[in-house]
Amino acid sequence: MDEMRYEAPETLDAAVALLAGADGDARILAGGTDVLVLLHSDMIEPGLLVDIKKIPELTSIAVEAGGFRVGAAVSAMELVEHDAFSKAWPGVIEGVKLIGSIQIMGRATMGGNLCNASPAADSVPALIAAGAIGTIVGPEGRRDVPVEDIATAPGETSLGKGEILVSFLFPPRPPHSGDAYRRFTPRTEMDIAVVGVGISLSLDDGGTCQAARVVLGAVAERALLVEAAAAALIGTPLDEAALERLAAAASAACRPIDDKRGTKEFRIKVAGVLARRAAQDALERARGN
Amino acid sequence: MTITQDDLRFDPDRKLKVVGTTPIKPDGVDKVTGRAKFGADTHLPGMLVGKVLRSPHAHAIIKSIDTSSAAALAGVKAVVTRDDFPELPPGEFRDISSNCMAREKAFYDGHAVAAVAATSERIAKKALKLIEVDYQVLPHVIDVMDAIKPDAPILFEDMVTKGMDPAPDGPTNILQRKEFTMGDVDAGFAEADIIVEREFDTKPMHQGYIEPQACVANFTEDGQTELWCCTQGHFVFRTRLAAVLKMDISRIRVTQSELGGGFGGKTMFYAEPVAILLSRKANRPVKITLTRNEVLRATGPVAGTHSRIKMGMTKDGRFTAAEAELYFQTGPFTGSAFANAPQAMFTRYDLQNIRAVGYEVVSNRPKVNAFRAPCVPQVVFGVEGVIHELARKIGMDPIDLRLKNAATEGYKTIYGATFGPIGYVETLEAAKAHPHYTAPLGPDQGRGIATGFWFNRGGETTASLNITPDGTVTLLLGNPDVAGSRVSICMMAAEELGIPVDKVRPIIGDTSTLGFNRVTAGSRVTFSAGMAIVLSARKAIETLCQRAAMMWDVPEDGVVFEDGHVRPASSNVGDFEPLSIADIAKKATETGGPIAGHAEIVAEGAGPGFGCHIVDVEVDKETGAVKILRYTVVEDAGKAIHPHQVEGQYQGGAVQGIGWALNEEYIYDKDGRMENAGFLDYRIPVASDVPMIDTVIVEVPNPLHPYGLRGVGEVPLVPTMAAIANAIDDAIGIRPRSLPMSPPKVLKLIEEAEMSRDQA
Numbered sequence A: 001m002d003e004m005r006y007e008a009p010e011t012l013d014a015a016v017a018l019l020a021g022a023d024g025d026a027r028i029l030a031g032g033t034d035v036l037v038l039l040h041s042d043m044i045e046p047g048l049l050v051d052i053k054k055i056p057e058l059t060s061i062a063v064e065a066g067g068f069r070v071g072a073a074v075s076a077m078e079l080v081e082h083d084a085f086s087k088a089w090p091g092v093i094e095g096v097k098l099i100g101s102i103q104i105m106g107r108a109t110m111g112g113n114l115c116n117a118s119p120a121a122d123s124v125p126a127l128i129a130a131g132a133i134g135t136i137v138g139p140e141g142r143r144d145v146p147v148e149d150i151a152t153a154p155g156e157t158s159l160g161k162g163e164i165l166v167s168f169l170f171p172p173r174p175p176h177s178g179d180a181y182r183r184f185t186p187r188t189e190m191d192i193a194v195v196g197v198g199i200s201l202s203l204d205d206g207g208t209c210q211a212a213r214v215v216l217g218a219v220a221e222r223a224l225l226v227e228a229a230a231a232a233l234i235g236t237p238l239d240e241a242a243l244e245r246l247a248a249a250a251s252a253a254c255r256p257i258d259d260k261r262g263t264k265e266f267r268i269k270v271a272g273v274l275a276r277r278a279a280q281d282a283l284e285r286a287r288g289n
Numbered sequence B: 001m002t003i004t005q006d007d008l009r010f011d012p013d014r015k016l017k018v019v020g021t022t023p024i025k026p027d028g029v030d031k032v033t034g035r036a037k038f039g040a041d042t043h044l045p046g047m048l049v050g051k052v053l054r055s056p057h058a059h060a061i062i063k064s065i066d067t068s069s070a071a072a073l074a075g076v077k078a079v080v081t082r083d084d085f086p087e088l089p090p091g092e093f094r095d096i097s098s099n100c101m102a103r104e105k106a107f108y109d110g111h112a113v114a115a116v117a118a119t120s121e122r123i124a125k126k127a128l129k130l131i132e133v134d135y136q137v138l139p140h141v142i143d144v145m146d147a148i149k150p151d152a153p154i155l156f157e158d159m160v161t162k163g164m165d166p167a168p169d170g171p172t173n174i175l176q177r178k179e180f181t182m183g184d185v186d187a188g189f190a191e192a193d194i195i196v197e198r199e200f201d202t203k204p205m206h207q208g209y210i211e212p213q214a215c216v217a218n219f220t221e222d223g224q225t226e227l228w229c230c231t232q233g234h235f236v237f238r239t240r241l242a243a244v245l246k247m248d249i250s251r252i253r254v255t256q257s258e259l260g261g262g263f264g265g266k267t268m269f270y271a272e273p274v275a276i277l278l279s280r281k282a283n284r285p286v287k288i289t290l291t292r293n294e295v296l297r298a299t300g301p302v303a304g305t306h307s308r309i310k311m312g313m314t315k316d317g318r319f320t321a322a323e324a325e326l327y328f329q330t331g332p333f334t335g336s337a338f339a340n341a342p343q344a345m346f347t348r349y350d351l352q353n354i355r356a357v358g359y360e361v362v363s364n365r366p367k368v369n370a371f372r373a374p375c376v377p378q379v380v381f382g383v384e385g386v387i388h389e390l391a392r393k394i395g396m397d398p399i400d401l402r403l404k405n406a407a408t409e410g411y412k413t414i415y416g417a418t419f420g421p422i423g424y425v426e427t428l429e430a431a432k433a434h435p436h437y438t439a440p441l442g443p444d445q446g447r448g449i450a451t452g453f454w455f456n457r458g459g460e461t462t463a464s465l466n467i468t469p470d471g472t473v474t475l476l477l478g479n480p481d482v483a484g485s486r487v488s489i490c491m492m493a494a495e496e497l498g499i500p501v502d503k504v505r506p507i508i509g510d511t512s513t514l515g516f517n518r519v520t521a522g523s524r525v526t527f528s529a530g531m532a533i534v535l536s537a538r539k540a541i542e543t544l545c546q547r548a549a550m551m552w553d554v555p556e557d558g559v560v561f562e563d564g565h566v567r568p569a570s571s572n573v574g575d576f577e578p579l580s581i582a583d584i585a586k587k588a589t590e591t592g593g594p595i596a597g598h599a600e601i602v603a604e605g606a607g608p609g610f611g612c613h614i615v616d617v618e619v620d621k622e623t624g625a626v627k628i629l630r631y632t633v634v635e636d637a638g639k640a641i642h643p644h645q646v647e648g649q650y651q652g653g654a655v656q657g658i659g660w661a662l663n664e665e666y667i668y669d670k671d672g673r674m675e676n677a678g679f680l681d682y683r684i685p686v687a688s689d690v691p692m693i694d695t696v697i698v699e700v701p702n703p704l705h706p707y708g709l710r711g712v713g714e715v716p717l718v719p720t721m722a723a724i725a726n727a728i729d730d731a732i733g734i735r736p737r738s739l740p741m742s743p744p745k746v747l748k749l750i751e752e753a754e755m756s757r758d759q760a
């Protein structure tokens, strides 16, 4: 029988070499909470699994350039328990905290969540809203890309053969900034987002919105960074009229499908509702710091 | 004088020491330490792995099956198909057999078409891919109302509807019709001032047990079969396996494992006969463990329904008549037990004029199976909705309206029985008095109530009680314990014998150890096995008294049994120290041999059960999401032998009903393939979806049981969906009539109501 090989290299170079040199399907294994499910349901039959959790660069959290560098294979639970990061990016944490359950979060990683490339991935909208940069290493060397350019379609990423997402760089936070993530699921937990909305914004001293990023999950083939929705907020005090425009812009940007998890009509409507609620959450946080 | 079942009457004056307390279950520690053995935990030397190939088509003729390449694969030890199953005449057993392995046609996505046994799971899976099945795909039909349309794809060309005289001509998917009537319905409606008539839909609901079915079969050279499996009724499995495989019943021995949930879904087998045939061919034991995907695609949900329900009432709130037309989707084969519905749906109201007609309809979905009060919650969803509307029309409190129409002792039911003492009124009164019923509600919140009934069941039951040489006691029981029956049965034995409950240890015997037991279902086991064990204990007590009399050399009627001891009946008999069970057991060899009692009965006298649910919901009007804020189950248990076990039943029923009400449904693609065959998308509730379910145990004893119990397994599910729908109406002014009341559907109802308000 064709057997599956498992490797757990301790350096990035070794991991890249293994992946680049593999013939047939080689898979990166981070927490495995997607990979193992796919394996067990016979959806994938890789010849090689490369576990990246033994590589220090992928599993550390550090302060860098006034912001944070978070390894792509840091477990969700470790990130949640990182006080300084949680304080700076409560919206990102809201997304990360929704990944499965406590048990799942003990294994799952943000890198896996992004590279699994599900349009419904819960940590991704807030990650994109945060303006995080992904650092990728491969046979050709190192490159930095905005996180919104990594997942391209369900199950597909812009990573080339042998490339590994190593870490995320979160920019420093100006004062009066806040972020938030809201998702809709029929159940309270252990469910896949029908719609998710991540918003990050900054206010000036007078409370007017200076900068905003609005990201919708589960309403298109990948998470959508919606400029029109951000524009509805920028320059406003996030009053009722602005929120109304935000909701309309969010709904208008949706291009969902009907599937077992929700109808088009429902997703479009709820995207607007959640955008408004997430903006209110982010606003409250921005005012508080 | 021999004691019989008729001597086991309820004694209200009896002082109880054990019954009504909450000892640790005899199976409890093994379950929390992980030592308990479930279906997949049997391992035999040389055991092979069995895997089943399933139809990817909802409806297809199987033209041919070529297994030659699979059989040739190294490591494959046996392959079976329909050709390995004995031919059977049309009827129940042919249906069962055809559901376990498709014959001429595959009738649903997931229907078994072949199976292999191999030395590893990997090889078995690879072998399945090598089996070539030539299908001729046919048009399919999923929904019950689509299946009865004139142009619907027909599953069985030769089907003739049973129960219709004359049977309608031409092809049909209506398998059978059953009608129940009492009184004069037309006259009843003529008397009514108010009539409400509505239509309702419910979806098939999977039982949602956490443990997937698993079995190990071992067919031996001399034609014996040993089978280990998780089942709600190993004796019933044995009988049906013998029929399906054409074997003597005595040559099959079925051993049941602990059960990781059943709820009716494990009253029927699926892969078991396949494993036996594989084992016979391979000459080795074979284990088959279903995956969750297989469980959802191929094992029974309970029927989905469409119903039309009509009720009439006078303006002062007396029900005058009720009528129902009910359609049940059964999958390709009968099995819905739909006749429960017309008999139970209105039963709890003092109605004299009822007509209820049910139709069982085939379609291309898995064959349905039992689920707590099979087919009753689905139609009570409608009945209690109509009553909710009637109460609103006359501005009467919904509990008061039900009290006004409550059936009481002496009411003659539509199924012919006359109620003895029942607790419906007491249940309603307890609900009304509960603080939940009058607690304040916030904005977008609403409260609903609904009530339900179940017959409760008895039936064939056997048990054996043995007194060991040190006076402790072992029990041999014949019913798988699905929900805490063992501890309650031990408690009744301990109460009878006057010993602590931890001196009583039970096992559930395999099918060769006891006489036939009916399946664990219908809320029958604690009731029936309780009777059997009380009878066994009293027989053992009779023997204990004889032995003590012998030891003292006094006449048998000179001794009495009290508090676990035999004593002289009076001082005239003599001055003897009381003898404990242990004292007598120690001398058993000298006084005539081991001491035991056993019983083989058809338990009769099950007492009907009634429940009332109160639920508060909050509706998010922008998303349609319904949150369950508070839930109280009030139900008559007759007598709670072990109150925690009873509460567990109440809570579990409500939680399953919450899932059925809000989110659970089968999603099919256009080709009739199930799209959500996993717990990620088949959304049973998770813990955080439900509040702590409050319970009130009402106790109106059943006079025909020695401890007064009724049975509590079914009723707790019955009113749930209705209660939640009624609460939604209270919150937003719209009473949903279709399940599940999922966010998109509720949001749509809200939008439609807004639109019609705007137009008005």
Ligand SMILES: Cc1cc2nc3c(=O)[nH]c(=O)nc-3n(C[C@H](O)[C@H](O)[C@H](O)COP(=O)(O)OP(=O)(O)OC[C@H]3O[C@@H](n4cnc5c(N)ncnc54)[C@H](O)[C@@H]3O)c2cc1C
Pocket: A027, A028, A029, A030, A031, A032, A033, A034, A035, A036, A037, A052, A072, A073, A098, A099, A100, A101, A104, A107, A108, A109, A110, A111, A112, A113, A114, A115, A116, A117, A120, A121, A122, A123, A159, A163, A164, A165, A166, A190, A191, A192, A193
């Ligand atoms: C029960 C359960 C519940 C879940 N609930 C949720 C939920 O609510 N919300 C949600 O968003 N998700 C949920 N998930 C999905 C899953 O847990 C997340 O997507 C998780 O973040 C994946 O991370 P991982 O480390 O386990 O990824 P893995 O399974 O290890 O990998 C996922 C994919 O990403 C690739 N990959 C991983 N790391 C890298 C890297 N550094 N560079 C390049 N490619 C990489 C892998 O090759 C694979 O294709 C759930 C899963 C389960 C089993």
